[in-house]
Amino acid sequence: MAVHRAGWVVVDPWTVIPGGFVRVEAGRVIETGVWSPTRNEAAMDHGPGALMPALINAHTHLELSALAGRLGPFGGFLEWVREVIRQRDAFTTKEMLRAARRAVGQMIDTGSVAVGEVSTLGLTRQLLAGSGLAGVWWREFLGADIPSDLDGTAPTGNGLCFSLAGHGPHSTHPGLLVRLKQRTEGQGRPFAIHLAESAEETQFITTGQGRWADFLAERGIGFDDWGLPAAGPVAWARAWGLLDERTLVVHLLGTGPDDWDLLRQRDVKVCLCPRSNQRLHGRLPDWPGMLDAGLSPALGTDSLASAESLSLWDEMRFSALSFSTIDPSFVLAATTLYAARALGIEDDCGSLRPGRRAALLSAPVSTADPSRVIESLVHGDLGGPINWAAGRPGGKED
Numbered sequence: 001m002a003v004h005r006a007g008w009v010v011v012d013p014w015t016v017i018p019g020g021f022v023r024v025e026a027g028r029v030i031e032t033g034v035w036s037p038t039r040n041e042a043a044m045d046h047g048p049g050a051l052m053p054a055l056i057n058a059h060t061h062l063e064l065s066a067l068a069g070r071l072g073p074f075g076g077f078l079e080w081v082r083e084v085i086r087q088r089d090a091f092t093t094k095e096m097l098r099a100a101r102r103a104v105g106q107m108i109d110t111g112s113v114a115v116g117e118v119s120t121l122g123l124t125r126q127l128l129a130g131s132g133l134a135g136v137w138w139r140e141f142l143g144a145d146i147p148s149d150l151d152g153t154a155p156t157g158n159g160l161c162f163s164l165a166g167h168g169p170h171s172t173h174p175g176l177l178v179r180l181k182q183r184t185e186g187q188g189r190p191f192a193i194h195l196a197e198s199a200e201e202t203q204f205i206t207t208g209q210g211r212w213a214d215f216l217a218e219r220g221i222g223f224d225d226w227g228l229p230a231a232g233p234v235a236w237a238r239a240w241g242l243l244d245e246r247t248l249v250v251h252l253l254g255t256g257p258d259d260w261d262l263l264r265q266r267d268v269k270v271c272l273c274p275r276s277n278q279r280l281h282g283r284l285p286d287w288p289g290m291l292d293a294g295l296s297p298a299l300g301t302d303s304l305a306s307a308e309s310l311s312l313w314d315e316m317r318f319s320a321l322s323f324s325t326i327d328p329s330f331v332l333a334a335t336t337l338y339a340a341r342a343l344g345i346e347d348d349c350g351s352l353r354p355g356r357r358a359a360l361l362s363a364p365v366s367t368a369d370p371s372r373v374i375e376s377l378v379h380g381d382l383g384g385p386i387n388w389a390a391g392r393p394g395g396k397e398d
């Protein structure tokens with residue numbers, strides 16, 4: 001058993017205990033509360049800063065890590081897609097894995113305990129399984145062929161779940177998406193899909209024409225039976241039966257109240273990647289609108305092919321500055337509580353409530369004002385680096 005104490009204990013984004021403690025037994029939080037000096041027990045004192053739950057990156061593509069710093073800026077999304085495919089094909093598997101391994105190390109160094117990893121080539125499964133990170137590893141499919149072996153799943157262990165994902169409505173035959181969704185449904189596992197990421201995708205879904213339609217035709221991919229046109233990507237996904245509480249939809253650029261109502265009614269999970277969207281598309285999702293509509297968006301960094309880092313501190317700082325009207329607690333929730341819900345691991349990670357894994361970060365916030373603790377965290381207004389206080393994935397403590 002161990003007791004950790006600090007100036008602030010952030011149990012969740014809406015519960016900050018001044019002068020608090022966290023009691024840990026067998027790697028799990030068993031109690032939090034206000035520390036009293038009269039307690040007759042030893043405690044690890046982490047100083048005047050904050051103890052908080054480790055972070056969760058709800059959307060990455062680690063096998064694109066080798067492309068870090070090599071792409072963009074481009075004139076548009078299509079050019080970016082072409083360049084990703086071209087550059088990715090120029091790397092060997094070994095090179096891609098080496099870069100992915102480095103990226104995993106950076107994620108853990110910057111305080112991530114769990115990840116929603118999407119793998120198109122299937123390269124990162126062993127890497128993640130051995131990393132100590134919790135979350136979901138999705139094998140992603142695109143195109144029209146239904147693989148003979150859809151058993152991308154495997155027994156879950158150490159808080160990491162293996163499942164299946166579809167790339168998106170503009171790149172994946174709906175028949176394949178339906179099969180993938182049904183397969184994950186049968187196993188009670190989460191399904192993931194990119195939805196409403198680009199103007200090209202939305203134009204394709206709403207008209208069946210445009211630059212993306214030309215791009216598919218150029219690659220010999222037909223789409224006569226894709227159910228086009230539809231009102232939009234969200235409506236299209238609903239029509240194909242892809243949306244329920246075990247589906248995580250990523251991006252949602254250019255969506256509106258009708259889409260959000262539909263997603264909320266079905267308790268669909270949502271992940272946003274603001275830095276990636278800004279870089280690739282020059283626009284941001286309507287996060288405040290989604291919150292008003294009752295959604296609980298998580299944050300992901302997306303890959304190093306589109307974001308400059310896999311640090312959620314960078315993602316939160318960018319988000320807090322870009323969405324200055326959002327209460328900072330929602331920004332922190334997007335990398336903790338809501339991200340855990342998005343990945344279906346809220347009983348394991350995402351807060352310091354009793355029973356959760358004791359993955360604790362020590363963050364040197366210097367404010368004396370309880371109402372400013374969360375704001376300081378999401379703005380990265382810190383007096384020094386973040387450290388792991390307990391539960392670092394892979395077992396190495398700072």
Ligand SMILES: [Zn+2]
Pocket residue numbers: 059060061118194250302303
């Ligand atoms: Zn993605």
